[in-house]
Amino acid sequence: MNVEKAWETLKQHSFKRTKNREAILEFLAERDGYTAAMDVGEYLKKDNPGVSFDTIYRNLATFAELEILEETDLNGERQYRMHCDPGVHHHHFICTVCGKTKHIPSCPMDHIAVNLPGVEIQGHKFEVYGKCPQCQ
Structure with a gap:
């Protein structure tokens, strides 16, 4: 899934385009594998030091629920990546x-x-x- 398809999905579910959501999606779209939520948070805090981890986790959970992101438990923590092929079993x-x-x-x-x-x-x-x- 690319970022524009992600925005289409979010729009269909009445989610607004925010700076934090945009940054999360752009960051994960550039990654080649799973990324820890903490790494996403560190990235966001560079440009927005006031962003809370609650906001980050809530957005990651929403993106996973909408099948924008895939999630897994790797090395004892939740990790995320852009969904390869939403709706396709793999x-x-x-x-x-x-x-x-x-x-x-x-x-x-x-x-x-x-x-x-x-x-x-x-x-x-x-x-x-x-x-x-x-x-x-």
Whole structure:
């Protein structure tokens, strides 16, 4: 997802274009992987020292809820990245050092569900963690 598509989604849900939202989206759009909320906050505080982490977390949560951002728990903290393909089911390999991601082209649930007869699967999350070639 790019920043303009993100603004279209926000507008459809009656969210106003603010300086903080703009800065968050621009910052994450430039990143190649997952980024910690604290890093987003440090970036915003350079130009707006009065911005609260509550504002940052609230906007990140809203963006994730609207599928503008993907979120994960990496190294014990919530991290975010621009959504690759909203509405399309997919999974990632995530580098535990730099946060860069690589798309996994198939869903492992196709194989796992075979071993779960009689259950109703309502959702899942599958991420593979390790070190990318540059961080090894």
